[in-house]
Amino acid sequence: MMLALQHGATGFSVPVLLVGLGPSVLDIDIGPLLALVPIGLVAGVGYGIAYYYRYTYEVTASTFDVSSGVFARRSREIPYRRIQNVDSSQGLFQRLFGLAVVSIETAGGGDTEATLRFVSEDEAERLRSEIRRLTAATGESTADSDPDPDRSASDEPTPSERTRENHSSGGGAPTLLFDLEVRDLLLYAVTSFRWGAAVFPIAILVFLGGADSGSGLVPAFVIDAARPFGGPDTLEGAAVGPLLMLAAVTAVQWSVFTYVSSAIYTVANYYGFRLGHAGEDFVYERGLVQRYSGSIPVEKVQSVSVTENPLQRLVGYAGLRVETAGYGPDSGSSNQSAVPLAGTDRVYRFAETLTGVETPDFRSPPRLARRRYFVRYSIVAAVIVAAAIGLSRVSTFDRWYLTAVVFVAVPPAAHLKYVNLGYFVGADHLVIRSGFWNRQTTVIPYYRIQTVSTRRSVFQRRLGLASLAVDTASSRTFSWGSPTIYDIDLETAREIHDTGRERLQSALRERARTDDLGLSVDFT
Structure with a gap:
């Protein structure tokens, strides 16, 4: 019914819009258009009903199958091993009628792979639980198909095996890991800018x-x-x-x-944000008017980032985000808040417990980088003053010299840029920190690294510097770019490049031997 009404409203609104624009814009007689209003309504309702009966889905043993389309049919089989996130959302009217939208996200695509609209709340929860269970079972069967010949039956199980044994059904009430309190929510609202x-x-x-x-x-x-x-x-x-x-x-x-x-x-x-752990997944729910809930498979996490802006650092708070290879409901990208805002010490403990990374001892770029930033910002300040001078020549604005105050900000800007850069090459993880206005400390397990590329601009080549970009199997947006170690010595960049490649191969061999997820989910 909701789908029919939605398409009916669309079919009704188009003729009404044409009627409104007809006399003044289109310069046509609105008489024939008035006859299209009821026709559009009926056609829209009919299309919505046909779409409903032609849309089918099925949960099979190895794939989630979806067929849709009224005039052009489309059938998809989604393997469980490719599923990254299963999310559901409810708008205000959907909550009133007890309905939900289920979105299935996969790796390697820019759009949602499958969207089930107007399913009941119970059916949405059943689908999420069932897909989570089958996704975990698929991962288990894949691992069991290639057992380690060096391990005996008496060996201790790995953490991932203990997790599968304790949560093999994928059901049950989630274990609460984090609950965003109202005070922290208000603090998050006043210290963030979107x-x-x-x-x-x-x-x-x-x-x-x-x-x-x-x-x-x-x-x-x-x-x-x-x-x-x-x-x-x-x-x-x-x-x-x-x-x-x-x-x-x-x-x-x-x-x-x-x-x-x-x-x-x-x-x-983020009203009512709650993060829990069910089986091998993180599960979350949030939202006041539009309610979201979903799951993030632990084994699909590519990297973990601690985010802080100057206001949050001032009050001792930070946020924790996880990166997956799929697309989630948070700003239409693959990075999602695991902890929107909490005490900085607590967030760093969460990150260390989640990834198993040792406490990083950050190294800074050479001081030559700070001189580079000083020159860069001085050029920007000079451009501003030159623009003010040019404006004074064509207008009554004659106090162009006041803009020279921007040069006062150059030294602190260059210093803050420099001191917020750092990197740590650990035994199992690479940790990268950058940014002042939005500082990100990103923890990347070596086995998640896809490529490591060395980038050098014209100015970096003259100074013997380089930047090292680290890519994972994630779908990043323009505002959430690849973690990058900026402006380090060229030889250091080459050493980190070689070290990352060697430890990537070692991590992959170790994971193949132990079948360990490499991630812990005990936030206590």
Whole structure:
């Protein structure tokens, strides 16, 4: 019924939109269009019903099969060994009707492999539990097909084998590992900033654009706010100076509105966050209006990152994110919050317990790198001052020399860039730290490394420096790039490259012998 109504609303809205645009934009007679409104409604409802009956899925012993399509049929068989995440979500209306959306994510794809819409809550939970159980059973059978000849029946079981013995069914109530308290949620909201929230103030500007201002898309309240600071009374015939002041005040307003929107989004998105452990999976749930829940297989985790921004470091808090090869519901990417925010010491203990990494003793790049950052930021400051000088030649803005204050920020900026870089080459893990505004400390097991590439820009080649990028089998986005060791000596980069390759081969041989997941899930 919900699917039929959804498609019916789509079929109804298109003719209604054409009716609204007909006289003024399209310059056509709306009489024939009015007849399309009920036809669109009926056609949409009919298509939704047909899609429902033509959509089938089946949980088999080795694959999850999905068939869909009304006019063009599509059939997929998804092997359990490729499944990375099984997530479910519920919007407000879906929660009222007891429905859910189940998403199945696999490795190597940019889109969700299969989405089951409008299934009942009980069916969603059954599918998640059943797929988790079969995924674990598939991994177990794969491991058992190639037993270690050097191990006897009396040998102690590995941690992964003990986990499978204790949770072979994949069912039962999850063991709670982390619960985000309201105080920490509010702290997370005020100490985080999400650029994606900028769409909300932009939408407000479009919605209120031109209201009593006679200035196009710029609302009256934006011009009124800038007027006491030298902004224009109206955009028509305004000089460059008042327009620049209007732009500056608007930027401040936009930043404030974005920050507030970001805080509201964070509260709504992470309200009631809980992380648990069931079988060989992490299970989580979160959300106020839109409720999310899902699972993250422990053996699919590629890397673990501790994230901190300056405000969070100031109050002694940090977050923990895990990277998988699939796509999860968190910002449409493969990195998901395991712990949105907690005390820094606690988060680092979580990371060490989860990965088994020893406490890292970070090494810093050579001091030559700090000089490079000083020169880089000095060039940026010079460009800003030159732009101000050019602006003063074409406008009434004559205090260009005030922009020279940006040079004061160059030394601390170069220093902060440098001191927040570090790396640690451990026995089983490579640990990389970088970033000031969003510092990330990433722990990568050697057996998860796919490629290690040495990158050198023109300036790095002149200084004898190089950067080392480490890629895993994850699907990273532009904002969440590959972990990189920046600006180290070329010889050091080559040594780390060779060490990583040797320890990768050693780790793979050891895992093949012991069949150990290499990850612990006991956060206590």
